[in-house]
Amino acid sequence: RLDRERFVATMEEQARIGATEAGGLHRLALSDEDKEVRDWFTERMEDAGLAVRVDEFGNMFGRREGTNPDANPVLVGSHLDSQPYGGIYDGQLGVIAALEFVRSLNDAGVETTHPIEIVNWTNEEGSRFQPAMQGSGVWAGAQDIETEYAKTDEDGVSFVSELERIGYRGDDPAEPREEYEAYLELHIEQGPYLEENGKEVGVVTGIVGFTWGGLTFHGEADHSGPTPMHYRSDALVAAADVITAVRRIPGTLGERTVGTVGYAKVHPNSINIIPDEVTITWGFRDPDDEIIQEAYERVLAEAEHAADREGVDWEHEERMRAPSVTFADTCVDAVQTAADDLGLDSMRIFSGAGHDATHLHSVCDTGMVFAVSENGKSHNESEYTSWDDCYAAASTLAEAAVNLAGR
Amino acid sequence: RLDRERFVATMEEQARIGATEAGGLHRLALSDEDKEVRDWFTERMEDAGLAVRVDEFGNMFGRREGTNPDANPVLVGSHLDSQPYGGIYDGQLGVIAALEFVRSLNDAGVETTHPIEIVNWTNEEGSRFQPAMQGSGVWAGAQDIETEYAKTDEDGVSFVSELERIGYRGDDPAEPREEYEAYLELHIEQGPYLEENGKEVGVVTGIVGFTWGGLTFHGEADHSGPTPMHYRSDALVAAADVITAVRRIPGTLGERTVGTVGYAKVHPNSINIIPDEVTITWGFRDPDDEIIQEAYERVLAEAEHAADREGVDWEHEERMRAPSVTFADTCVDAVQTAADDLGLDSMRIFSGAGHDATHLHSVCDTGMVFAVSENGKSHNESEYTSWDDCYAAASTLAEAAVNLAGR
Ligand SMILES: NC(=O)NCCC(=O)O
Ligand SMILES: NC(=O)NCCC(=O)O
Numbered sequence: 106r107l108d109r110e111r112f113v114a115t116m117e118e119q120a121r122i123g124a125t126e127a128g129g130l131h132r133l134a135l136s137d138e139d140k141e142v143r144d145w146f147t148e149r150m151e152d153a154g155l156a157v158r159v160d161e162f163g164n165m166f167g168r169r170e171g172t173n174p175d176a177n178p179v180l181v182g183s184h185l186d187s188q189p190y191g192g193i194y195d196g197q198l199g200v201i202a203a204l205e206f207v208r209s210l211n212d213a214g215v216e217t218t219h220p221i222e223i224v225n226w227t228n229e230e231g232s233r234f235q236p237a238m239q240g241s242g243v244w245a246g247a248q249d250i251e252t253e254y255a256k257t258d259e260d261g262v263s264f265v266s267e268l269e270r271i272g273y274r275g276d277d278p279a280e281p282r283e284e285y286e287a288y289l290e291l292h293i294e295q296g297p298y299l300e301e302n303g304k305e306v307g308v309v310t311g312i313v314g315f316t317w318g319g320l321t322f323h324g325e326a327d328h329s330g331p332t333p334m335h336y337r338s339d340a341l342v343a344a345a346d347v348i349t350a351v352r353r354i355p356g357t358l359g360e361r362t363v364g365t366v367g368y369a370k371v372h373p374n375s376i377n378i379i380p381d382e383v384t385i386t387w388g389f390r391d392p393d394d395e396i397i398q399e400a401y402e403r404v405l406a407e408a409e410h411a412a413d414r415e416g417v418d419w420e421h422e423e424r425m426r427a428p429s430v431t432f433a434d435t436c437v438d439a440v441q442t443a444a445d446d447l448g449l450d451s452m453r454i455f456s457g458a459g460h461d462a463t464h465l466h467s468v469c470d471t472g473m474v475f476a477v478s479e480n481g482k483s484h485n486e487s488e489y490t491s492w493d494d495c496y497a498a499a500s501t502l503a504e505a506a507v508n509l510a511g512r
Numbered sequence: 513r514l515d516r517e518r519f520v521a522t523m524e525e526q527a528r529i530g531a532t533e534a535g536g537l538h539r540l541a542l543s544d545e546d547k548e549v550r551d552w553f554t555e556r557m558e559d560a561g562l563a564v565r566v567d568e569f570g571n572m573f574g575r576r577e578g579t580n581p582d583a584n585p586v587l588v589g590s591h592l593d594s595q596p597y598g599g600i601y602d603g604q605l606g607v608i609a610a611l612e613f614v615r616s617l618n619d620a621g622v623e624t625t626h627p628i629e630i631v632n633w634t635n636e637e638g639s640r641f642q643p644a645m646q647g648s649g650v651w652a653g654a655q656d657i658e659t660e661y662a663k664t665d666e667d668g669v670s671f672v673s674e675l676e677r678i679g680y681r682g683d684d685p686a687e688p689r690e691e692y693e694a695y696l697e698l699h700i701e702q703g704p705y706l707e708e709n710g711k712e713v714g715v716v717t718g719i720v721g722f723t724w725g726g727l728t729f730h731g732e733a734d735h736s737g738p739t740p741m742h743y744r745s746d747a748l749v750a751a752a753d754v755i756t757a758v759r760r761i762p763g764t765l766g767e768r769t770v771g772t773v774g775y776a777k778v779h780p781n782s783i784n785i786i787p788d789e790v791t792i793t794w795g796f797r798d799p800d801d802e803i804i805q806e807a808y809e810r811v812l813a814e815a816e817h818a819a820d821r822e823g824v825d826w827e828h829e830e831r832m833r834a835p836s837v838t839f840a841d842t843c844v845d846a847v848q849t850a851a852d853d854l855g856l857d858s859m860r861i862f863s864g865a866g867h868d869a870t871h872l873h874s875v876c877d878t879g880m881v882f883a884v885s886e887n888g889k890s891h892n893e894s895e896y897t898s899w900d901d902c903y904a905a906a907s908t909l910a911e912a913a914v915n916l917a918g919r
């Protein structure tokens with residue numbers, strides 16, 4: 106059994122690092138706040154007697170040995186970074202639950218057959234540097250480390266320089282050093298389904314696929330007054346057409362398809378200059394990879410139409426493509442059994458958000474536990490999961506993990 | 513006759529202050545570069561024997577006395593500030609032409625009946641602080657000085673603090689100290705009409721009216737993945753609808769109506785967060801004030817529809833409303849006669865851009881000269897007017913001004 110009081114206190118402790126005034130979290134990957142929470146987490150892992158290591162991409166591991174030296178480790182964790190002005194639960198809950206899990210094993214003097222490793226993946230959010238799930242992606246071999254090192258944020262600062270600056274470019278190679286028995290991750294649902302169905306915990310069966318990308322339109326800057334309408338090549342008008350199309354496309358594809366333009370940057374961004382350069386992003390998700398491909402083709406077709414109409418040039422860059430993932434039965438069953446054994450009211454659910462588990466799926470059997478998200482809100486300071494729901498999900502994770510690790 | 517070589521050299525000199533790599537000008541109102549060009553201009557006016565004064569809003573005047581102590585001054589000038597990454601001609605040409613005009617009177621030992629004042633108006637561009645034509649607006653009584661002092665730029669820095677910082681909050685009241693005989697302004701056309709018609713100089717008959725404003729949409733930030741489309745209140749989608757509408761509205765109103773969204777700011781601006789706050793601007797212009805009012809009503813109606821559709825809140829703020837202006841016959845005739853006397857091929861033209869002359873119109877008889885804009889381009893580093901065309905327009909200005917001032 107997890108120590109509920111210590112668990113809640115530890116959640117509150119981490120939430121102070123990068124706290125926003127409105128009670129959220131602003132702890133972007135490789136920022137000063139990320140460094141601070143990493144330092145704090147290192148200490149907590151050492152206090153729990155774990156052997157800490159950091160890999161060359163900043164992924165942090167804490168290991169607790171098992172009784173069988175030949176057994177493969179069970180990996181449990183998530184991420185401590187946040188969205189800009191995000192919430193305090195997100196992936197943080199998954200990391201703190203993993204920590205509390207090993208602390209509880211220590212308290213109870215339980216030895217497991219398999220070693221247990223807990224993990225904090227680098228840059229899961231993908232907001233400052235893209236793609237999301239970058240640390241787990243590199244570690245699982247889905248992304249090339251040199252390419253990802255070279256990525257830059259909005260200010261042109263490179264990933265690797267920031268990783269070094271905060272002191273988290275470790276020595277360990279960013280790859281699995283051995284085979285893993287399983288990976289389990291607890292995360293908040295970030296959607297409305299558990300709450301809508303009155304459930305206490307979610308047994309995740311898979312993760313939607315997605316495509317992310319950027320579109321840039323190049324028009325001609327000119328004076329907003331004396332330039333007749335038919336002389337104009339307005340990059341923002343072309344971008345607006347695509348924003349509208351992205352709102353419409355999901356409704357023509359699938360029940361669970363979603364599409365979003367979350368980002369727009371306008372140059373020179375002056376009230377009386379016709380914009381000459383506008384960048385927007387796209388994001389589409391669906392459980393079906395073919396729908397993802399179709400959405401990708403449609404957004405490019407819309408961009409081409411819009412650019413033609415407005416007489417502007419355009420270019421695009423797909424920044425991420427993640428296939429839809431279906432979890433291993435062993436893990437789904439382990440999570441289901443754990444929830445049942447704890448007497449929790451659960452339901453099976455397909456994740457609408459990407460998770461580090463997406464990449465871990467290619468390394469070993471993988472599963473996830475979802476905690477209820479009030480109003481389905483996340484990536485927002487008002488993201489909320491009650492301590493009851495946090496505790497229910499953390500207990501499910503611990504129960505499933507200890508069963509997989511063998512006691 | 514103006515000294516063409518000195519005139520071109522002076523144009524080139526001013527263009528060095530705040531020069532961009534691409535040969536444009538980045539000299540925002542009340543910036544360090546604006547201070548530098550003001551210091552430079554003060555020296556040039558003093559060298560030309562003018563009595564320099566600066567008013568409490570930073571407008572700079574240089575006076576050359578006339579022979580009749582009772583005669584009202586003829587005022588000639590424009591503005592030295594620029595758009596972000598704008599061109600080197602814009603209003604700068606009008607100020608340098610005014611300076612070269614008095615220098616040439618000095619060279620030739622010409623005494624005029626009326627005093628001549630040359631002027632550099634503060635913040636004509638309206639990019640960093642809004643509205644545009646702010647200095648002339650305050651001076652002419654169209655704007656309240658305390659309200660304008662309190663205006664802030666994007667970083668929340670106030671106009672008055674910047675004016676003091678650069679040392680240009682002068683002692684003179686920002687208002688006409690006496691009656692003025694006339695105001696003449698030379699500016700580049702910023703539109704394509706003179707070039708399209710193969711003309712050498714434009715005789716401006718009036719200025720379009722305009723409305724400028726800001727619209728802000730307030731939606732709900734949420735995760736771009738697990739949030740079903742029908743749960744969303746996306747502020748950027750609402751804004752995109754209005755951007756599209758602004759492109760369309762002019763075509764339903766008048767032949768010369770233009771409409772532009774030059775600015776958009778998205779919060780939190782992350783690829784995987786549904787935007788919760790988006791601000792865009794509008795700008796509409798037309799020679800007919802009723803069309804301006806109609807465009808204003810339509811853009812608000814569009815905003816309301818878009819906000820309803822997306823389930824977001826919205827607010828608006830009109831930042832500027834300038835009536836359409838028709839110039840005094842005396843001034844139009846003086847400019848026409850000057851162009852004819854110089855043997856220049858001219859045409860009458862209505863300005864599609866706002867100018868300080870808009871406000872001066874309420875103070876005294878006002879007129880303008882337009883120089884040819886290649887490709888109609890302005891507010892852009894590639895803005896271009898040949899030295900021939902600059903000189904033709906400057907000569908027309910000088911000829912018209914000296915006639916009004918009486919030699
Ligand atoms: N779970 C989560 O928010 N991951 C970030 C990447 C994504 O947007 O899905
Ligand atoms: N002439 C000019 O560019 N004025 C700035 C204000 C406007 O946009 O008309």
